[in-house]
Amino acid sequence: MPGTVLIVEDEFMIALDLQLLLERQGWRVIGPAATVASALQLLEDETPTVALLDVKLGGKLVTPVAESLRAQDVPFALTSAYEDPEQIAGKAVARAPNVGKPSTERRLLATLEKLAA
Amino acid sequence: MTHMEELYRILRNSHVQAQGIVDTVSEPLLVLDETLRVQTANRAFFETFQVDRDETIGQPLHELGNGQWNIADLQRLLVEVIPRAAAIINYEVEHEFPALGRRTMLLTARRLHHPDSPSRLMLLSILDVTERYQRDAAREMLFDELRHRMKNLLSVTQSIARQTSTENRTAEEYRDDFLGRFEALVDAQDLAFSDQGEGALSALVERVLMPYTPQPDAIVVESGSAIRLAPQTLQSLSLVLHELATNAAKYGALSVKGGTVRIGWQLEDNPSQLHLRWAENGGPPVTPPEDTGFGTRLIRAAIAYSLGGNVEQDYAEGGLVTQIVIPLGEAHVSR
Structure with missing residues (x-):
């Protein structure tokens, strides 16, 4: 059992896809959350093993979610089409691995497993 | 004419020539003496x-100009670097x-270096690249945004390919299902960046439903309010309309003659909300689907x-009657 993963992604198609893909691999998915507010709400109820964050959610930055995860020592990866997410979302996402967008299944799973280890 | 007069004439002429050369240079140019006093400046500088x-x-x-050229970086360049190097090229300085x-x-x-004179002159050219840098930065931003959109679109396409069901479907059926959704994405892209306003x-609505019009009057589009939608909203609606239409063509009102x-x-x-209503009539008797397929989940x-x-x-x-309500925050309406 790999653990629990919070998915934060505003595009429904990608969110659904990530959810099904990770559930097939035995992850329990928290969310997915489409907004910063709903992601923070989910984090209040439960602390995930790892998290997967898109950088921009409906025009807003994911930064508060990243800060909350940092404060709780939850490792996270980014799923961003931006080359340099730190430039967009700031220090809170520095050094977080970016699996990119689109990402390959293998890269995504390997990154999450490494974060959870 | 004395030798002296001849010499003055030559010097005057060469000075005029030199000034001509200095003025011909299109970027601002200063000629400085060794104490960094301005000997000559060109028109572009003024x-x-x-x-x-x-x-x-x-x-x-x-x-110069109430000390507006008293720039620490520039002084250092002229006093310390130039005497040791023959030339400094394109040294970037920012100044208010x-x-x-x-x-x-x-x-x-x-x-x-003048061969016959120990005096040391210095040429200083100043290329103002403020606007050029601003244009470059704007172009870079636009390019980044385009690349970002393109990768997002590829990502959505990847998700559709992965989620379109393969269960009990032939390869051909899978391909048609996938391409139907893919075309809905294409339609949304075309309209999102066109001048439809x-x-x-x-x-x-017209584009997505066009392939599903089996006979005239099968699809009635009641003229709705004019509205300008954000690309994201258009894309979601396009996929939803496609699912509704393809379901109607398979099982609903568009699967039989006379259905509307x-x-x-x-x-x-x-x-502020958008209300959209899709109402089928005259099709086979309808029953709710037993399990929620991908199409329904997608909607x-x-x-x-x-x-x-x-x-x-x-x-x-x-x-089947489908009613959709979408809140129109600023994110959903195109600006």
């Missing part, structure tokens, strides 16, 4: 930095000028998840 000849020639560089604001300049300095939703679909929408204020997720809206599907006796 024009670019809005100063006149009298307040420039003969002045020490750092006193009282009259011009913040400018970015590329400085090129070169020592001149407030007619975008009408145009989208009526589509209409309107805008409401307080709160719900597109409206509820990404757009924060609401979908109600009523499997009424006369035909």
Whole structure:
């Protein structure tokens, strides 16, 4: 059992896809959350093993979610089409691995497993 | 004519020639002596930095224009670097000028040796690249945004390919299902960046439903309110309309002769919402699907998840009625 993963992604198609893909691999998915507010709400109820964050959610930055995860020592990866997410979302996402967008299944799973280890 | 007079004449001429050369250079140029006093400046210098000849020639560089050229980086360059290097090329300096604001300049300095004279002159050219850098930065941003959109679109396409069901489907059926959704994405892209303006939703409905019109009058589009939608909203609606249409063609009103679909929408204020209604009539008897297929999940997720809206599907006796409500925050309406 790999653990629990919070998915934060505003595009429904990608969110659904990530959810099904990770559930097939035995992850329990928290969310997915489409907004910063709903992601923070989910984090209040439960602390995930790892998290997967898109950088921009409906025009807003994911930064508060990243800060909350940092404060709780939850490792996270980014799923961003931006080359340099730190430039967009700031220090809170520095050094977080970016699996990119689109990402390959293998890269995504390997990154999450490494974060959870 | 004495030798002396001849010499003066030559010197005067060569000075005129030199000034001609200096003025021909299109970027601002200063000729400085070894104490960094301005010997000559060209027209481009006077024009670019809005100063006149009298307040420039003969002045020490750092006193020019009320000290606006008293730039630490530049002084260091001229005093320390130039005597040791033959030339400095395109040294970038940023400086706030009282009259011009913040400018970015590329400085090129070169020592001149006169074979017959120990005096050392220096050429200093100043290329104002502020606007060029701003244009480059704007272009870079636009390029980044385009690349970002393109990768997002590829990502959505990847998700559709992965989620379109393969269960009990032939390869050909899978391909058709996938391409149907893919075309809905293409339609949304075309309209999102075209000049449809407030007619975008009408145009989208027309385009997505066109392949599903088995006979004239099978699909009735009631003319709805003019509305300008954000690309994300158009994309979600396009996928939803495609699912509704393809389901109607397989199992619903568009699967039989004489069946009809009526589509209409309107805008409401307080709160600002888009109401869209899809009503089928004259099809085979309808029953709610036993398990929620990907199509149904897609419709719900597109409206509820990404757009924060609401979908109600009523499997009424006369035909399926789908009602969609989307809140129109600023994110959903194109600016």
